[in-house]
Amino acid sequence: MQKEIIIAGFGGQGVLFSGQLLAYAAMDQDLHVTWIPSYGPEMRGGTANCTVVISDQEIGSPMVSRPSAVIAMNRPSLDKYESEVKDNGVLVVNKSMIDREINRSGIRVVLVPGNEIAEELGDRRMTNMVLIGALLANLDVLPISALEKALKEHLPERHHKLLPLNLEAIKRGAAYITETV
Amino acid sequence: MSEYTVEEQVVYDRPDSLSSIQNHYCPGCTHGTAHRLVAEVIDEMNEKSNTIGVASVGCSVFAYNYFDFDFVQAPHGRAPAMATGVKRVLPNRIVMTYQGDGDLASIGMGEIVAAAARGENITVIFVNNANYGMTGGQMAPTTLPGQRTSSSPTGRDVETNGFPIRTAEMLATLDGAGYVVRRSLHDPKHVRQAKKAIRLAFETQRQGLGFSMVELLSICPTNWGKTPLQALHWLEENMIPYYPLGDYKVHPALSQKI
């Protein structure tokens, strides 16, 4: 088993932390995992992305050109990664930030109004958790419970009061399940 | 015939901290004087076995042969950085660099400024003889305006070569500097004053008061094309007006010792 996940969005959307959360969850499941950010000048202000590879054997490349799954949190990320998702892969789209149709077929496209759900929950910062929930509900890589455990153990202490909200956001996202079209 | 006995008394000897070997310095060169002063001070402070010296590149490159305590030898200009490395892992040792003006004020200006700014607890003996002695007397950052050297054959032209650097004054502006002074080695009175300053510089270090440096105006008879005596006069008449002797930075805790 090996799954490659790219999470992309604007800096500040919690892209890097979402990826780290997946990495922690995979590690806790005794899986091999790599997390690698796009680093450097683009860290400031522009788009941010990270690649997470999860496998049951020693991981070769931590970077991939054809990921199993992509979370596109904004329009530039969708434009960049839509065509790269592997056939039968998963494309989770933050519908709130996208003003166009999805062109790809042969993949699972999961359209989630991430911002609206997060706002309903009362905290816009929960968007990334909504989308991560949607990812795990559609990609066979980690159980949602592993993510919840990772969140409890690795969310910075100062944010622990937000734990219930994070868990709720994951649950709401996980309700979006689609099939390959 | 009346017999009389003379009780022999040693009035002048080689300091313990100076090795008993012949040095390579030119006749009349004041490096020998500077070495002796440092060695006397280290002896008087009883720090010989506790001192680590850092030699630089230039005429004093072989200082490690002449001082009889532990020594390392730095790349050109980098002695203050190397001394920093030694001092930071051995904070209770006395660490000194011995550098010339090309080494300290030209290629090593970055390292000396940074060490002084950090308040690095090291002592720097800075020998300023207004030229690159070892390579045969080229223009140094300290060469005086109009002074002829092998690379300023018609005299240093400040329009094209810029102005000499008054290093002591410059380093004294840094908050990390505990003791920065300029002395001269051109006559016995000034030599005695220089020794006093060297002692205070090491005291500065011993008391942890920050960076200490003694700039010593020195002669280079060979490359200046002068006899040692002429050179000493030339120093007094030409260098001192440009590089005034004085105390540029003295930590308040030292003032009662002066």
Added chain:
Amino acid sequence: MAKELLKGNIAIAEAAVRAGVNAYFGYPITPQTELLEWMAVRMPELGRAFVQAESELGAINMVYGAACTGARVLSSSSSPGVSLMLEGISYIAGTEVPVVMVDVMRGGPGLGNIAPAQADYNQIVHGGGHGDYHPIVLAPANIQEAIDLTYSAFDLAEKYRSIVIILADGSLGQMMEPAELPPMKPVIMRQPEWATYGAEGRERRFLSSIYLDPPEEEEANFRFERRWQEIKANEVQFKEYFMEDAKYAVVAFGTSGRIALSAVRNARAKGIPVGLFRPVSLAPFPEKELAAMAEKMESLLVVEMNAGQMLDDVMNITARRTPINFYGRMGGVVPMPEEIEAEIEELTKGNISNETHPRDRWLAHMGKMN
């Protein structure tokens, strides 16, 4: 001890801390800065020496000074900063003091960029500084390996009074992987019989790279070379994957080595009998092992994130008896597994010329692509 999710730069730094490093001197440069930042916190809290130097020149000479006292010393930088350090590295080699260095390579030449590259291979392995000297160069491909190599680097440096350089790249520095940190060794101030730490109770010593008399300098050089022979005999490290029944082999180190592993697996899934030979010690290079392996192969593919710097060594070592292809990406561009896989498939066509140079063929091939 349990595994932790660790970023490469921080893992290397903490491995050095646990190896009992007495002092760290460095200067900020992306993509290694987290290493310096970690040391800025850890070293003072453990009562050890840390200085952010004024430049890489300052840093390497602080390392030089501290190493002369017998202390365990580390510095780290990235390609342009390492270029600036080469003067000091040559002096350190000439003075025979043990030092551990980390180079987290980035795209170049010049200021280049901050993306991962492997173009310091020649500068580090073949020594960019002046004179004949040989640093021990270790190239980790994952974070556990980076930790293990760093942890043992100090013993290795002290054993041979040598420089040990951990040659990583931006991706290894920036990525996170679960890894296990080793136990904390006690930090001690060593007083080796050559070191200058104050002469109390013994004859005074001096340390210098000066041998003014050429025959004496030659003797020192012979000593370095003989010591290098000993290092070559004892300290070779490499890893092999899928080599048991391989007819083709990819040769790649560090990050390009681990990327090639993905390509090799994919090619294996298609039934191609290909393996991976990954040198871990680039100096000493696994020469005998590579030569023996190459004898058994129909052809080799060398993959690097540079224009074929290790390729030249592989060609020398194998004496070109085995046909070699080369695939490189440069300037911070990382080769993707699919690109390497395509090159592996090229090997199986069996029409590799031994007449033309692999680099020429690669250039011609890349010309068509770009």
